[in-house]
């Protein structure tokens with residue numbers, strides 16, 4: 001499993017909590033640091049270039065009102081406003097945690113946590129970090145490429161930009177869904193009006209409605225004044241609802257209501273406010289499958305899917321890799337005021353064959369690093385953060401499919417378990433019958 005490229009810091013005064021967090025998170029993130037003494041927080045964030053902090057709210061025994069956590073949260077936010085903070089509390093002290101969220105924490109987690117939940121929350125926070133650097137890096141610069149698939153996607157975008165048709169953009173992470181949504185907006189007559197991006201996947205459920213629909217003074221305890229939601233902020237322009245596939249079912253109906261009626265009602269108010277917004281949504285999920293699995297409302301799916309544009313992953317449009325490489329070398333060299341470096345033909349071949357699972361984002365990040373770090377006149381693979389093995393393994397595995405991986409995992413487990421079916425099935429987490437079926441499918445014998 002490929003680790004997520006992020007630096008995560010966990011702060012707790014209980015050593016066993018830190019060990020558990022470290023063991024689990026190290027499997028998923030490139031850099032995981034743990035700290036038992038909050039006094040070192042600032043130094044560590046700076047040294048480790050931390051993007052996400054998991055912060056315990058109660059450091060000292062007998063001092064369990066969460067104020068210590070809030071104190072450190074404010075300190076971090078003041079010095080590193082871009083760092084995302086997740087609060088942890090063992091005492092179901094939701095009230096203080098919610099206070100923390102209002103002060104800027106992205107979420108909270110109750111201890112003892114479930115690993116899946118922990119992972120999900122941190123992944124969201126990592127996305128937020130990326131989105132904000134994305135907002136900082138994305139300008140009006142587009143580079144489409146030359147593959148038929150990408151030219152078609154941009155052509156469709158141009159055509160629909162002239163209308164207000166609701167559009168769904170599909171594609172893996174880093175393929176350029178945000179860029180395409182912004183492109184549609186920039187090509188439309190709304191181009192001088194607001195373009196509001198909402199990452200629905202990382203929007204805290206508790207704040208979903210107030211954030212999207214707004215509220216009036218007194219709607220809830222801390223509603224001290226009227227506040228516009230994101231839909232109203234996008235009025236006369238475009239709202240880009242990113243990661244729509246991650247919206248929980250019970251909130252999907254509220255979203256549908258607004259999209260359908262083109263009216264929004266602020267929390268605590270009954271008066272609908274008319275909206276004039278273009279709606280673009282995006283997801284990396286297979287929404288059709290989500291509809292079948294009843295995780296996504298069918299009516300909402302049809303409502304957002306008047307037109308859909310799919311951006312293929314980079315590995316399915318390899319002819320775009322070198323043009324994109326050239327584009328980013330030019331762009332980054334200009335950005336940093338450095339001379340443009342060359343890339344040798346043999347390296348280009350390897351880059352063309354590489355899997356680029358992080359898509360354009362990965363390519364862009366690697367080129368940026370190389371442009372800044374390369375010492376000679378040529379960009380070498382190690383300047384792009386590749387080890388020789390990365391590329392070699394990738395070359396060899398270019399045609400590896402999920403089935404190949406499954407087959408080899410089964411064979412490996414059988415060998416480890418001396419062909420014992422029960423133990424192998426147990427280790428793989430499947431039934432004996434399922435193991436037999438798979439062995440038959442992959443033509444694996446257990447002799």
Ligand SMILES: Nc1ncnc2c1ncn2[C@@H]1O[C@H](COP(=O)(O)OP(=O)(O)OP(=O)(O)O)[C@@H](O)[C@H]1O
Pocket residue numbers: 134137138141142143144171172173174175176177178179180284360361364
């Ligand atoms: N056509 C393009 N021209 C130039 N840069 C691009 C293009 N498409 C994507 N990028 C760059 O690649 C990175 C990822 O793009 P973007 O954020 O639009 O992808 P995404 O599909 O929205 O990702 P995610 O699903 O992870 O949010 C950005 O930094 C962006 O600047």
